[in-house]
Amino acid sequence: MASRHQDLPVILHNEKRGLLTVEDGRLDVLQLSRDGRPPKQLMTCHLRNFLSAHLAAPSAKFGETRRLDLHCLRAKGNELSLTKLHVLVEPINLTEAEEWVQTVMDAAYDGLKPGKRVLLLVNPVGGKGKAKSIVHNTVVPILQAAGCNVDLRETKHRLHAEEIVRMIDLVYDVIATASGDGVVYEVINGLAARPDGRKALQTPIAPIPTGSANSLCINLFGIKDTFNVPFACLNLIKGRPLPIDLCSVLFAPSMTRRFSFLSTALGLMSELDIGTEHLRWMGDTRFLVGFLKGITTMKHLPCRIKMKVVEDDKVEMAKRARERVRDHVGARHVGGGKDPLADGLRGLSVNGHTAPPAGLANDVTTPLPTTSGPEPLEPGPTEEVDRPAQNDEPLPAAQLLQPDTTWVTIESGSGTAHLKKRSSTQSIQKGAANGETRKAGAWVDGEGVLYFYAGMMPWIARDLMQWPVYTSGDGVIDIVVQSVVPRLMMVNAITGAEKGEAYWLDCQHYYKASAFIVENLAKANNPVASIDGEAFEWDSLHVEVLPRTANLLSMEGHYVVSDFLKKHDTKK
Numbered sequence: 001m002a003s004r005h006q007d008l009p010v011i012l013h014n015e016k017r018g019l020l021t022v023e024d025g026r027l028d029v030l031q032l033s034r035d036g037r038p039p040k041q042l043m044t045c046h047l048r049n050f051l052s053a054h055l056a057a058p059s060a061k062f063g064e065t066r067r068l069d070l071h072c073l074r075a076k077g078n079e080l081s082l083t084k085l086h087v088l089v090e091p092i093n094l095t096e097a098e099e100w101v102q103t104v105m106d107a108a109y110d111g112l113k114p115g116k117r118v119l120l121l122v123n124p125v126g127g128k129g130k131a132k133s134i135v136h137n138t139v140v141p142i143l144q145a146a147g148c149n150v151d152l153r154e155t156k157h158r159l160h161a162e163e164i165v166r167m168i169d170l171v172y173d174v175i176a177t178a179s180g181d182g183v184v185y186e187v188i189n190g191l192a193a194r195p196d197g198r199k200a201l202q203t204p205i206a207p208i209p210t211g212s213a214n215s216l217c218i219n220l221f222g223i224k225d226t227f228n229v230p231f232a233c234l235n236l237i238k239g240r241p242l243p244i245d246l247c248s249v250l251f252a253p254s255m256t257r258r259f260s261f262l263s264t265a266l267g268l269m270s271e272l273d274i275g276t277e278h279l280r281w282m283g284d285t286r287f288l289v290g291f292l293k294g295i296t297t298m299k300h301l302p303c304r305i306k307m308k309v310v311e312d313d314k315v316e317m318a319k320r321a322r323e324r325v326r327d328h329v330g331a332r333h334v335g336g337g338k339d340p341l342a343d344g345l346r347g348l349s350v351n352g353h354t355a356p357p358a359g360l361a362n363d364v365t366t367p368l369p370t371t372s373g374p375e376p377l378e379p380g381p382t383e384e385v386d387r388p389a390q391n392d393e394p395l396p397a398a399q400l401l402q403p404d405t406t407w408v409t410i411e412s413g414s415g416t417a418h419l420k421k422r423s424s425t426q427s428i429q430k431g432a433a434n435g436e437t438r439k440a441g442a443w444v445d446g447e448g449v450l451y452f453y454a455g456m457m458p459w460i461a462r463d464l465m466q467w468p469v470y471t472s473g474d475g476v477i478d479i480v481v482q483s484v485v486p487r488l489m490m491v492n493a494i495t496g497a498e499k500g501e502a503y504w505l506d507c508q509h510y511y512k513a514s515a516f517i518v519e520n521l522a523k524a525n526n527p528v529a530s531i532d533g534e535a536f537e538w539d540s541l542h543v544e545v546l547p548r549t550a551n552l553l554s555m556e557g558h559y560v561v562s563d564f565l566k567k568h569d570t571k572k
């Protein structure tokens with residue numbers, strides 16, 4: 001961020017003489033002394049956290065002198081909090097003050113538009129049901145302090161957010177959702193269903209975390225800052241466009257179509273998501289509880305999976321993802337909050353019950369940036385981003401997919417745990433010739449499927465990085481097919497799951513694909529598919545990736561880079 005040095009003499013709130021200086025990406029408020037001693041620093045604010053400077057209109061109260069309002073998010077301990085400072089500018093400095101306001105706003109916004117027009121959708125019942133008070137006490141004051149024009153609408157029922165965005169005029173700079181992932185999903189589906197769907201989906205979506213899992217916020221803000229509401233507001237105000245892929249999900253035979261930005265879960269992972277709705281009060285701990293419950297029954301998923309595979313070698317996938325991060329992203333992390341998982345898994349018992357992990361159950365609203373805050377960020381992609389033309393067309397119609405011979409097919413076997421040592425010559429991979437060495441972790445005929453889980457961001461929950469080699473906007477979806485294995489092996493897979501370590505397990509078959517079909521071979525056993533956490537009855541799913549179709553906002557212009565991807569060796 002370029003920063004011009006500029007000082008402005010002012011009269012401080014305590015009537016002492018002061019100086020506002022903008023330098024090195026910071027705004028400092030200094031109190032000057034009369035006796036030649038060095039100035040005293042009263043306040044400092046990173047320009048990334050600076051919201052607005054406004055020279056008030058002349059008023060009878062101050063006569064010739066004018067009031068200058070400064071609003072920023074200041075780090076106090078582990079929290080970012082809204083700070084409003086008012087100083088006075090003497091007539092002799094008014095011209096300089098107008099220039100100074102322009103300078104500080106230019107430096108603070110670095111090419112971004114200040115004072116955005118925001119559609120703010122609030123789900124009063126998501127997560128722990130605190131969205132309304134969080135919005136009232138924290139979100140709206142911050143957005144107003146940044147000069148945003150907020151159109152706030154509370155959702156009254158399921159799919160209401162979808163109805164709202166289907167009808168809006170496309171006049172908003174951002175659609176914000178005070179909710180979990182469910183309302184984001186509805187916004188995407190509402191925009192995508194419009195006759196001008198392509199254009200509508202260009203409006204970026206910015207989540208404010210008031211749901212239970214808030215997977216999107218984990219991936220945008222990091223584990224420590226998932227529930228950091230002021231930081232999410234800053235992202236809304238200062239975020240840069242992050243184009244993301246969507247999936248078109250077509251259910252047959254109903255031919256119902258939905259759009260997914262997050263995940264397709266079948267088998268255990270679907271039950272875990274849908275079957276724990278009543279535990280919403282637990283926050284994201286409900287997923288861990290659901291997982292432990294699921295592996296007590298180990299119900300398998302009879303299915304046929306067909307995938308248009310782009311890559312399936314785990315070592316290669318990890319290597320490429322790490323290279324991409326190293327070359328294009330820079331290993332930078334947004335956070336600053338405390339790690340909610342540090343002690344989280346220690347309290348677990350594994351026989352279907354769990355003591356609530358300390359860091360998760362009791363406190364899901366805490367992590368906030370540290371005093372100094374993160375380092376200034378390199379600008380992410382802005383106008384240069386390779387985005388589809390902003391035309392008024394609808395998205396392409398959905399069709400039943402027609403696999404050709406290059407697609408990989410997997411058919412689940414029995415539901416008995418499979419532990420056979422794999423033959424090194426057996427191969428069913430795409431294009432494999434006789435005698436080709438099979439890749440570690442390749443599918444073995446006869447294995448049962450415990451779950452099928454496809455995702456479009458690394459983390460699905462704070463304690464599960466299910467797709468650690470996912471990088472956004474590549475036109476592929478990452479697929480995990482988990483074999484039925486002994487229960488203890490699944491329990492062990494929990495350890496390190498938040499770091500993506502389960503990726504290396506042979507029983508987790510991992511593919512990057514641009515399209516896939518799953519056929520349900522025992523509907524009575526597995527009636528429900530979960531698409532971004534929403535339940536659907538299914539006979540078969542036809543799923544296709546639509547590259548870079550929607551937009552989010554992100555402080556870095558990309559999802560948070562995990563430690564998994566910061567490793568630069570090509571091995572585990």
Ligand SMILES: Nc1ncnc2c1ncn2[C@@H]1O[C@H](COP(=O)(O)OP(=O)(O)OP(=O)(O)O)[C@@H](O)[C@H]1O
Binds near residue numbers: 128158186
């Ligand atoms: N007023 C309302 N009454 C009942 N349901 C609502 C209302 N407003 C929205 N909903 C529904 O609430 C569901 C859950 O929403 P949301 O995603 O915000 O929270 P969550 O499920 O707790 O969080 P997450 O998706 O992150 O786990 C959505 O399906 C949404 O349609």
